[in-house]
Amino acid sequence: MKNNSELIVMLTWKDKTVENAIEVFESAKHTNVNYWGFKEVGLPREDMIKLVRLIHDEKKTAVLEVVAYTEDACIEGAKVCAECGFDILMGTMYFESVQRIAEDNNIIYYPFVGTIEGRPSVLKGTIEGMIEEANGLIRDKGIKGFDLLGYRYNGDAVKLNQEFVRQVKGNVCLAGSVSSFQRLSEIKKTGAWAFTIGGAFFEKKFCGGSFADNINAVLEYLDKEGDV
Numbered sequence: 508m509k510n511n512s513e514l515i516v517m518l519t520w521k522d523k524t525v526e527n528a529i530e531v532f533e534s535a536k537h538t539n540v541n542y543w544g545f546k547e548v549g550l551p552r553e554d555m556i557k558l559v560r561l562i563h564d565e566k567k568t569a570v571l572e573v574v575a576y577t578e579d580a581c582i583e584g585a586k587v588c589a590e591c592g593f594d595i596l597m598g599t600m601y602f603e604s605v606q607r608i609a610e611d612n613n614i615i616y617y618p619f620v621g622t623i624e625g626r627p628s629v630l631k632g633t634i635e636g637m638i639e640e641a642n643g644l645i646r647d648k649g650i651k652g653f654d655l656l657g658y659r660y661n662g663d664a665v666k667l668n669q670e671f672v673r674q675v676k677g678n679v680c681l682a683g684s685v686s687s688f689q690r691l692s693e694i695k696k697t698g699a700w701a702f703t704i705g706g707a708f709f710e711k712k713f714c715g716g717s718f719a720d721n722i723n724a725v726l727e728y729l730d731k732e733g734d735v
Contacts, residue, residue: 511729512694515542515570515680516722517705518558522574522627524549525709529558535719536565539726542701544570544597547584555591563592572654572682572703573598574626581605588614597654597680601644617652617680618644621660628683630656634667641675652678652700658690659683665693672697686712691728 516535518528524545525531532543543562550558562569571593573584581599588596589612599605601618609616620640621632637655644650653675657668672679678700685694686707694702704725707713713724 512681512697512699513542513701514540514722514725514729515544515682515701515703516540516708517570517572517703518543518545519549519572519705520709521706522546524555526550529554529561531718532558532561534717535722536561536567538719538722540567540722542568542570542595544572544595544703547571547573547575547587552587552591555587559592568595569593570595570597574628575599576623578602578604582608585609585614588612597682601648601650603648606648606650615651617654617678618650619654619656620644621656623656628656628659630660634662634670637667638671638674641671641677645675645677650677652680654680654682656683657681658685668693668697668699672699686710688713688728691725695729 518525518531528545528550559569571588575581575584581602582604584599585596585605585608589608593614595615596609597617599618606616621630621637623630641653655671658664660667668681680701681694681699682703685702685704708718708721711721713721
C-alpha cells in the first residue's frame with residue numbers, strides 16, 4: 508500500500524463478534540492486513556483469548572473495540588482487553604479509570620468522542636464540539652488518538668470526518684458503516700490513520716467472493732495510483 512490509511516479488519520457484524528470469528532480469521536489471515544479486531548461481546552472469553560493468540564502468532568496487531576457508555580461498563584471492557592492480551596483498546600467513552608487500566612497494561616487507548624447511543628451505535632453532537640473534546644483530551648490527558656464513528660453520525664458525516672482528521676492532532680480511526688467504494692474514496696482523502704470494516708465484508712459489499720476476496724478488493728482499490 509502507498510501511504511494509505513490502515514485497514515482494521517473487524518470480525519464483527521452488527522456490533523457483535525461473529526460466532527465463527529476464529530474460522531473467519533484463519534480463512535483470511537494470509538491477506539496483507541496488519542490490524543485485526545473484534546468486539547467485547549459475541550465470543551466466550553476463552554475463544555477471545557485464543558483468537559488474540561492466533562492474531563499475534565501471525566505477527567499482527569490485535570484490537571478490541573468496546574461499545575460501552577457507562578463508566579462501569581467501560582471499565583469492564585478495559586479489563587477484558589487486558590485479560591485477553593489486546594494491543595489496542597478502541598471505544599468506550601473517555602474515563603480516567605479506563606485510561607489507567609490501559610496504561611497499566613501497555614495498551615494503546617483510543618476512546619470515542621461525541622454523544623453515542625444504541626448498538627449499533629449512533630453518533631450525535633456538533634463537529635466543533637467533538638473536535639474541541641478530542642483536542643482537550645490530547646492536551647489534558649495525553650490521549651494519542653480516537654475512535655470516531657463518522658459514518659454513524661446523524662449529521663454531515665463527510666464533513667465531520669474531513670474536519671476532525673484535519674484539526675485533531677492525533678491518530679483517528681474512522682469506524683463503523685464503511686460499506687462502499689465511495690466511502691473508501693472519502694476516507695482516503697481525509698488522510699485518517701485507520702478505518703474499520705466488519706459487516707460489509709460479511710455482506711460482500713466489495714466483491715462477490717470470499718471474506719478474504721473482499722479484503723483484497725479494498726486493499727487493491729486503496730492502492731491505486733493517485734486519488735481514488
